[in-house]
Amino acid sequence: MKLLLTAAMSVVFLAAASSPGSAAGDAVFEAKGCGACHYTDGPAKEKTIDDQLAKKGPELWYAGSKFQKAWLAEWLADPQPIRPMKFNNLTEENPGDHPKLAGDDAAAVTDFLMTLTSADVEAGKVKPKKNPKGRQIFIKKMPCSGCHQYTGRKKKISGGRSGPSLVDAGLRLNPDWILAYLQKPKVFKPVKMMPVFVGLLSDKDMKNVARHVASFKPKK
Amino acid sequence: MKKLIKISVLAVLASTFVMAPATASETEKVFKFYCAQCHGLTGKGDGPNVTKDFPVSPRNFTSAAEMDKLTDADLKNVILDGGPSVSKSPMMPPWGKTLTPEQVDGLVKHLRVLCKCKGKQG
Numbered sequence: 474m475k476l477l478l479t480a481a482m483s484v485v486f487l488a489a490a491s492s493p494g495s496a497a498g499d500a501v502f503e504a505k506g507c508g509a510c511h512y513t514d515g516p517a518k519e520k521t522i523d524d525q526l527a528k529k530g531p532e533l534w535y536a537g538s539k540f541q542k543a544w545l546a547e548w549l550a551d552p553q554p555i556r557p558m559k560f561n562n563l564t565e566e567n568p569g570d571h572p573k574l575a576g577d578d579a580a581a582v583t584d585f586l587m588t589l590t591s592a593d594v595e596a597g598k599v600k601p602k603k604n605p606k607g608r609q610i611f612i613k614k615m616p617c618s619g620c621h622q623y624t625g626r627k628k629k630i631s632g633g634r635s636g637p638s639l640v641d642a643g644l645r646l647n648p649d650w651i652l653a654y655l656q657k658p659k660v661f662k663p664v665k666m667m668p669v670f671v672g673l674l675s676d677k678d679m680k681n682v683a684r685h686v687a688s689f690k691p692k693k
Numbered sequence: 694m695k696k697l698i699k700i701s702v703l704a705v706l707a708s709t710f711v712m713a714p715a716t717a718s719e720t721e722k723v724f725k726f727y728c729a730q731c732h733g734l735t736g737k738g739d740g741p742n743v744t745k746d747f748p749v750s751p752r753n754f755t756s757a758a759e760m761d762k763l764t765d766a767d768l769k770n771v772i773l774d775g776g777p778s779v780s781k782s783p784m785m786p787p788w789g790k791t792l793t794p795e796q797v798d799g800l801v802k803h804l805r806v807l808c809k810c811k812g813k814q815g
Contacts, residue, residue: 522722522723522726523722525726526726557741558741563725563729563730563734563740563741564734564741613783614783615783615786616775616783616784616785616786619731619742619747619784619786620730620742631746632746633730633731633741633742633743633744633747634741634742634744635730635731635740635741635742666726666727666730668786668787668788668790668791669790669791670790671790672790673787673790
């Protein structure tokens with residue numbers, strides 16, 4: 474019986490992983506030339522600063538573990554800048570010129586990208602909620618806010634501009650990915666402008682930060 | 694004997710590789726990639742993170758007057774352990790887990806090039 478259940482679940486999983494939507498999305502991804510700026514075959518390829526700087530856009534080989542599906546579909550149809558500065562650039566503002574996809578294409582590419590997952594992201598580890606300890610680390614103990622924008626008191630956007638904005642990041646990012654990214658930076662981005670916090674923050678504090686960042690949602 | 698020579702050559706090559714100091718151009722690349730976010734590409738403390746809300750003024754590395762107050766060991770400690778290690782702002786991150794020892798030593802030298810100063814002798 475157990476074997477039967479496992480087999481049935483595998484069939485469901487395989488069907489989901491290679492659904493018509495994701496195959497169509499893969500084709501749209503290729504036809505639109507998305508691969509010119511984003512690579513989708515992991516693991517991470519960058520070994521040097523030059524490798525990182527040669528990239529025109531973020532790697533997407535773990536997009537399905539990183540993003541939330543609803544956000545991704547909406548963003549692909551109407552992309553708004555996530556980074557204040559142009560990718561890999563400290564002097565030019567983000568021109569906000571990411572190509573838009575029409576509704577059906579956006580949905581198909583979303584299906585495709587959501588199949589790209591990383592086994593290094595463990596599901597169910599982080600429950601997003603306000604976390605005073607995580608907030609303290611984010612704003613005061615560590616320099617997170619020095620490079621990342623966030624919504625502070627009275628809905629004021631504060632923080633630095635060299636990293637991706639974390640305003641409403643709770644809608645965009647999978648909370649479990651935030652933790653995995655802090656714990657295993659070399660897996661996802663071996664060469665990046667953000668400091669490595671492994672050995673500086675405990676696993677518990679990384680979880681606190683992940684919870685805090687995942688709680689960034691539009692304020693009512 | 695041949696084997697011994699081979700091993701010696703490999704050992705010398707390995708130690709050269711591991712201990713090789715970062716070149717000036719490599720170090721400049723490291724500076725522009727990591728440090729310039731706050732300190733600016735030319736080290737004047739005017740990186741893109743420094744908005745009017747930024748809680749501190751990142752050090753201007755071209756100011757010999759300021760940089761002469763610090764020894765090379767001070768600079769190395771701040772790079773490795775961050776601002777709080779010298780009672781400065783946590784906005785200066787600890788880079789000790791990110792950069793190699795060679796990159797850190799290279800950065801200290803690069804800062805002395807930027808300030809055109811030798812620093813406090815410790």
